[in-house]
Amino acid sequence: MKKPRILVNLFHPDIKKSRGNIKLINSISDIKGITIRDIYALYPDFKIDVKKEQEILVNHDLLVFQHPFYWYSCPSMFKEWQDRVLEQGFAFPPGVGDALKGKHWLSVITTGGAQEAYRSGGFNNYSMSELLKPFQQTANLCGLKWLPPFIIHGVLPPGIVGYKIISDPEIIELAKDYRKFIEDYQM
């Protein structure tokens, strides 16, 4: 049987300053046979090559979208990418519109807020599951199967007083679970 093909699209506007996403990407970068793409680096002018992006999606089975959580959503490049690449007739009907049907969507996200902040009555009022519904329904509309998201909370610059901040060793430890998921999916 053919090995499942894995695509990781990273959306981070300043990966050089990253604490979380850089460790996540580094943890999987040497896995053979996966495709990792830094979308901000590829399109610094935001002029996305839609046909190329679509072609790459078609040629993979697991689509991983990795990004920091910005304003309870994503960095603007990921929104632009969705608006342009997941177009009608490709990702959803009318038209053929089933190019992505049956593939998997995995969101991999780092947040500044602590896990306990993401609940009813907590600092951010809503659970991550509630806040991620627009992504989940985008996956649904495109016929993609939504996998439970992989989330690391508390990724803030060290030294901010009053916030629960995850340490570098803790991030590296959690990144091992990310690597294991990718390796298991390949088997």
Ligand SMILES: Cc1cc2nc3c(=O)[nH]c(=O)nc-3n(C[C@H](O)[C@H](O)[C@H](O)COP(=O)(O)O)c2cc1C
């Ligand atoms: C523009 C902007 C918006 C942000 N919005 C949120 C937010 O809505 N919720 C949250 O928990 N953290 C928020 N953060 C914090 C980021 O999620 C956090 O810095 C990031 O996940 C850290 O990952 P990195 O080390 O890879 O940059 C925001 C940060 C920025 C710069």
